[in-house]
Amino acid sequence: MNHVFWYPGYDLPLENIVRAENCSLYDADGTRYVDLESGVWCTSIGHANPRILRVMHEQAALIAHAGFSFSSAIVEQAAREVLALHGFEGGKCVFLCSGSEAVEFGVRVAQFVNRRPMLMTMADSYFGAYGSASVKREDEWFCFDWMPCAECPHADDADACTEQCEHWAKIPFDRIGGFLFEPGSSSGMVRFPPEKLIRSIVAAIRAGDGLVLVNEVTTGVGRTGKWFGYQHYDLAPDVVAMGKGIGSGYPVSVAAFSPNLVGKLGDRQVKYAQSHQNDPLGAAVVREVIRTINEERLIERGRRIAATLQSGLENIKARTDKIEAIRARGLLVALEMKDDEQASYTRYVQAELLRHGYLVAQRPGLNILRVDPSLTVERRDIEGFLAVLEDVLTGELI
Numbered sequence: 535m536n537h538v539f540w541y542p543g544y545d546l547p548l549e550n551i552v553r554a555e556n557c558s559l560y561d562a563d564g565t566r567y568v569d570l571e572s573g574v575w576c577t578s579i580g581h582a583n584p585r586i587l588r589v590m591h592e593q594a595a596l597i598a599h600a601g602f603s604f605s606s607a608i609v610e611q612a613a614r615e616v617l618a619l620h621g622f623e624g625g626k627c628v629f630l631c632s633g634s635e636a637v638e639f640g641v642r643v644a645q646f647v648n649r650r651p652m653l654m655t656m657a658d659s660y661f662g663a664y665g666s667a668s669v670k671r672e673d674e675w676f677c678f679d680w681m682p683c684a685e686c687p688h689a690d691d692a693d694a695c696t697e698q699c700e701h702w703a704k705i706p707f708d709r710i711g712g713f714l715f716e717p718g719s720s721s722g723m724v725r726f727p728p729e730k731l732i733r734s735i736v737a738a739i740r741a742g743d744g745l746v747l748v749n750e751v752t753t754g755v756g757r758t759g760k761w762f763g764y765q766h767y768d769l770a771p772d773v774v775a776m777g778k779g780i781g782s783g784y785p786v787s788v789a790a791f792s793p794n795l796v797g798k799l800g801d802r803q804v805k806y807a808q809s810h811q812n813d814p815l816g817a818a819v820v821r822e823v824i825r826t827i828n829e830e831r832l833i834e835r836g837r838r839i840a841a842t843l844q845s846g847l848e849n850i851k852a853r854t855d856k857i858e859a860i861r862a863r864g865l866l867v868a869l870e871m872k873d874d875e876q877a878s879y880t881r882y883v884q885a886e887l888l889r890h891g892y893l894v895a896q897r898p899g900l901n902i903l904r905v906d907p908s909l910t911v912e913r914r915d916i917e918g919f920l921a922v923l924e925d926v927l928t929g930e931l932i
Contacts, residue, residue, distance in 0.1 A: 578779030633751030633777025634662025717763030759864030
């Protein structure tokens with residue numbers, strides 16, 4: 535890869551992959567690797583899913599790309615199925631190319647209709663590579679450090695999440711017109727904010743006629759055991775940004791808007807246009823991903839696989855004394871390892887797993903291994919991974 539700019543901070547241990555099928559990667563020598571990070575959260579229903587390949591072929595043969603002056607019925611059909619997932623019948627959505635775009639489009643719409651100048655989010659959120667949500671300027675964003683709330687001794691008290699709490703009292707709700715919530719990724723660290731805290735923030739935002747936006751780029755499309763991560767918090771959002779898994783490897787994203795927000799927008803238009811906005815091919819892929827998950831009951835299947843994975847990891851944690859903590863919701867799992875500041879042991883474990891055919895994620899400098907396989911991962915591959923992981927942690931692997 536001498537002529538390609540690679541991801542900053544990341545190594546490239548596998549550069550000769552020639553074929554992928556479901557959760558299997560094959561290099562030029564025929565060696566198989568089990569992809570347990572879904573191509574960085576993307577392949578929600580596996581690499582080269584036959585249904586997606588068929589639809590891509592059929593739609594591309596008809597019309598793949600449309601400009602600003604023409605479209606295709608498939609775009610409207612896909613929009614209706616996306617909106618139905620959120621109970622947004624009567625709302626609208628836009629098809630884009632990346633999760634970063636979907637988040638930014640939603641933020642622009644929220645800023646356009648807001649009466650108050652700021653949006654709120656959690657300090658550990660990651661929303662993309664560009665735009666207001668990536669920069670988080672102090673005059674536009676209030677970033678709340680919720681870490682003191684994670685172990686709040688008063689979480690069940692009536693005074694929790696009120697002005698009686700010093701952390702809550704710092705939130706300038708009088709200046710905040712919306713809350714952008716990331717329900718579990720925490721910039722890849724996989725942390726889940728307390729339900730009471732999130733519901734209290736949403737209630738305060740709603741009391742000021744504010745908007746609730748959700749970034750489901752990494753937590754959506756069945757990853758957490760429900761269609762979307764916000765459903766674990768019993769929320770009714772105004773905006774939902776979807777990416778990665780909504781295309782299962784194809785570069786498409788969606789920003790969906792509730793009828794309430796569409797009503798606030800009225801006839802006004804938010805200026806945003808790019809060449810592949812609302813392309814028929816991307817819309818067709820999204821529709822087929824939704825139909826495949828529903829018709830094959832893959833979220834239910836994912837929950838069963840997740841139970842095997844999580845119980846196996848808990849057993850390994852109890853037997854090896856190498857894992858500090860396990861954070862998991864569905865097939866979104868983080869192993870926080872006992873390690874030094876350079877995360878040298880975590881890197882060693884990742885390398886050993888790869889050497890024996892299992893690909894997991896590790897962000898540079900963090901003592902966290904992330905496991906987030908596709909909904910279609912085979913149980914035998916999860917069991918094989920658990921066996922190898924235990925051998926690595928006990929030093930019994932040859």
